[in-house]
Amino acid sequence: MNKSKKIRHLFDKKIDFANNDSLELPDEAYTCTKWSIPSFQNEKEELNRTKSLLNQFNLEEWSRHTKHRDPSSYIIRFVKQKFHPELVTQAWCKFYECLCNYSLIPKDAITSGCFSSFHLCEAPGAFISALNHYIVSHNLNLQWNWGANTLNPDYEGNSLQEMIPDDRLLRHTYKNWYFGIDFTGNITKYCNHLDLVNKIPQKVWLVTADGSVDCSFDPGNQELHVEFLHYCETLTGLALLKPGGSFVLKIFTMFEDSTICLLYLLNVCFGKVSVFKPGSSKSGNSEVYVICLHFKGLKVLDKIWDSLIFPYKTGHFDVHKSMFDLNKINKDFLNQLLHISGFFMKKQIEHIVDNIKFFKNDSQNESGRIHQIKVYVANRYINKYKLRSISQHFKLVSALDISQFLSNEINKIQFVNGVAKFEVENLIQMNITCDILDVKLGERFNQVRSSRFCSKDNKFLNKIKPHGPFYKHIENKLKATSTVISLDSNFDAYCEFQKHVFYQIFHSNKRNFIIVGVPLLTNFLVGLMFILVSCFKQIYIHRSGFIVLCEGDLEKNRQVFTIIDESYRSGNNCDILQVVPPNLFYNNNFFDFVWNYNQIVLIPE
Structure with a gap:
C-alpha cells in the first residue's frame, strides 16, 4: 500500500451500525445469567496473544520505539505551532476530529442559536477547549453553556494515580465544574449521579465521556476493568441529554457481554451510532469513540430504567448477571458488532506486529521514512479538518495563555539565622x-x-x-x-x-x-x-x-x-x-x- 493510501486509511477508521429502527429493548435488565460469545472471546484471545509478544521487550525501550513510529505523533506539535489552540493535547486533537467527522452539534441547536454541553471525566478540559475552538472557527455564533465533571483535584482523598491533576483550565472556570454531593467528583457513585442530574435541570445537546482507569497491571482485561465506569458514564449521559442530542463515549475493545449490551442499548436509544478511531489516536492501542446521534429521549427506557440503574445504586455489577439476555439481542446487531470489533482489532494487531518487526531492525533510512510520514500525517490532519486560529478574545480563558502547563513558580523563603x-x-x-x-x-x-x-x-x-x-x-x-x-x-x-x-x-x-x-x-x-x-x-x-x-x-x-x-x-x-x-x-x-x-x-x- 502506497503512502497516500495508508494516510487516508489512518483517517478513515470508522464504521456505522446499520439502520437500527427494528431493534427492541428487553423488558428488564440484570436478571439473566452471565454469558459470553465464543467468537468475541476468540478475538480477545487473538489480540492478547499479540500483546503477549511485547513481554520480551524492556517497557521503556518499547515505549520510546512506539512513540517514534507513531505516524500521528507530530500532529499536536504542528497544530500548536501553527494555530496556538488553548490547551491542545492529544485528547484535543481526537475530539476535534470527532467534531469534524460527525454532526455532534445538532441542527436544532444551530438553528436556535443556543447550545449546551456536558463533559464527563473531563480533566484537564481538552474536549471543552476543542469544542470552543470548533464553534468559534466555524463561525457558528452560538450562545454556548457548558459544564464538566472530573475527579476533583482539590479533594485530597483522590489518589494522584487515579486522576489528572492538571488544573490550568479548571482553576479559571471553577463555576462550570461539578464534583458531586461528596466533593470527590467520582461519577461511579450513585449519589453524585443524582446530584449532577438535579443540578443540571435543563437537558443538554451534547454529552461526552472520556473516562478510563489505569489497567497497566492487567492489560489483557482492560475492558473488564473499565466496564462499570463506562456504564455509569452512559447512564449519566442519557439522563442529561435532551431528545435529538448527541453522546460521545470512549471505549476500548468490544469482546465482553457488558460492552456488547451497552452498545446494543445505545443503538436502541439513538438514531445513528458509529464507532470511530481518530487518526490522532495511537494506532497501537484499543481506544475508539462511540458516536451516538439523534437521541430518542429517556422515554425509550421507561420500562427498564429501574432495573437498568440498579447496579449504579449498589455501586457494582453482580458478577453472575449480564445486562440483557443474549437471546433478546438482535442477531443482525451481533453480526455487525463482530465485524466492527474484528476490524478495529485487526488494525491494532497490524500496527503492533509492524512495530515489533522494526524494534531491532530500525535503520537510518527507516527513521527518515517515518519522519516523512509523520510530517505528511500532521499536514493531512490540518488540511483535512481546515484548522484556523482563533482570537485570544474568544478562548475560554481570554485573559491568560494556558496553552502551556502552568506550574507554580515558587519563591523560596530567605532565612536569617534560621x-x-x-x-x-x-x-x-x-x-x-x-x-x-x-x-x-x-x-x-x-x-x-x-x-x-x-x-x-x-x-x-x-x-x-x-x-x-x-x-x-x-x-x-x-x-x-x-x-x-x-x-x-x-x-x-x-x-x-x-x-x-x-x-x-x-x-x-x-x-x-x-x-x-x-x-x-x-x-x-x-x-x-x-x-x-x-x-x-x-x-x-x-x-x-x-x-x-x-x-x-x-x-x-x-x-x-x-x-x-x-x-x-x-x-x-x-x-x-x-x-x-x-x-x-x-x-x-x-x-x-x-x-x-x-x-x-x-x-x-
Whole structure:
C-alpha cells in the first residue's frame, strides 16, 4: 500500500451500525445469567496473544520505539505551532476530529442559536477547549453553556494515580465544574449521579465521556476493568441529554457481554451510532469513540430504567448477571458488532506486529521514512479538518495563555539565622470576611493521597521530622501566651486531626500561636491557616519546622470561625473539605508561604 493510501486509511477508521429502527429493548435488565460469545472471546484471545509478544521487550525501550513510529505523533506539535489552540493535547486533537467527522452539534441547536454541553471525566478540559475552538472557527455564533465533571483535584482523598491533576483550565472556570454531593467528583457513585442530574435541570445537546482507569497491571482485561465506569458514564449521559442530542463515549475493545449490551442499548436509544478511531489516536492501542446521534429521549427506557440503574445504586455489577439476555439481542446487531470489533482489532494487531518487526531492525533510512510520514500525517490532519486560529478574545480563558502547563513558580523563603519573618499584609492582600467563605462538605478521608501544596516526591503523612530542642525553648518561652498546635497526639484519620486543629483555634483566647511540625496539605487546613494568619500582625517560620504567629486577635474573625463551627455541627457524616475557594491561594504570596513551610516539614520519599 502506497503512502497516500495508508494516510487516508489512518483517517478513515470508522464504521456505522446499520439502520437500527427494528431493534427492541428487553423488558428488564440484570436478571439473566452471565454469558459470553465464543467468537468475541476468540478475538480477545487473538489480540492478547499479540500483546503477549511485547513481554520480551524492556517497557521503556518499547515505549520510546512506539512513540517514534507513531505516524500521528507530530500532529499536536504542528497544530500548536501553527494555530496556538488553548490547551491542545492529544485528547484535543481526537475530539476535534470527532467534531469534524460527525454532526455532534445538532441542527436544532444551530438553528436556535443556543447550545449546551456536558463533559464527563473531563480533566484537564481538552474536549471543552476543542469544542470552543470548533464553534468559534466555524463561525457558528452560538450562545454556548457548558459544564464538566472530573475527579476533583482539590479533594485530597483522590489518589494522584487515579486522576489528572492538571488544573490550568479548571482553576479559571471553577463555576462550570461539578464534583458531586461528596466533593470527590467520582461519577461511579450513585449519589453524585443524582446530584449532577438535579443540578443540571435543563437537558443538554451534547454529552461526552472520556473516562478510563489505569489497567497497566492487567492489560489483557482492560475492558473488564473499565466496564462499570463506562456504564455509569452512559447512564449519566442519557439522563442529561435532551431528545435529538448527541453522546460521545470512549471505549476500548468490544469482546465482553457488558460492552456488547451497552452498545446494543445505545443503538436502541439513538438514531445513528458509529464507532470511530481518530487518526490522532495511537494506532497501537484499543481506544475508539462511540458516536451516538439523534437521541430518542429517556422515554425509550421507561420500562427498564429501574432495573437498568440498579447496579449504579449498589455501586457494582453482580458478577453472575449480564445486562440483557443474549437471546433478546438482535442477531443482525451481533453480526455487525463482530465485524466492527474484528476490524478495529485487526488494525491494532497490524500496527503492533509492524512495530515489533522494526524494534531491532530500525535503520537510518527507516527513521527518515517515518519522519516523512509523520510530517505528511500532521499536514493531512490540518488540511483535512481546515484548522484556523482563533482570537485570544474568544478562548475560554481570554485573559491568560494556558496553552502551556502552568506550574507554580515558587519563591523560596530567605532565612536569617534560621528564621524567616513575614508581614501579614504581604502574604494576604485582602480582608477576610464571611463573604469569602465557601464551605464544602463531602466524603471523609483517613489519609491524604494527593496535595496541591507540596511536591509529589514527598510522603504525605507519618514522616514528620522529630521535635528538636528548639521547639521546647520556644514553647517554654511563649506557652503562657500561646496556643500550641502539633502532631503529638494520635489520630486514626486525617479528618479527625483537622477537626482537632480547628477547635484548638476556635476555643483559643491566646494572643500567640505556635504551629509545630504540622504539614499544611489540604485545602481545609490551608484555608483555615489563611483565615487564622489574617488575625495576626507578624509571622515567623523557623527552619526546623514550625510557625509562630504573634500579636493576634481572633475576635477579628470570630464570625468566620463561628460559621465553620456551625458547618461542623450540621455536617452529619460528612467532613469539611474546604472553607475558602482554592483559587484564593494562587492570587497572593500565601501559596509560596505554605509550599516552603511544607518542604521543611515533610521528608522526601
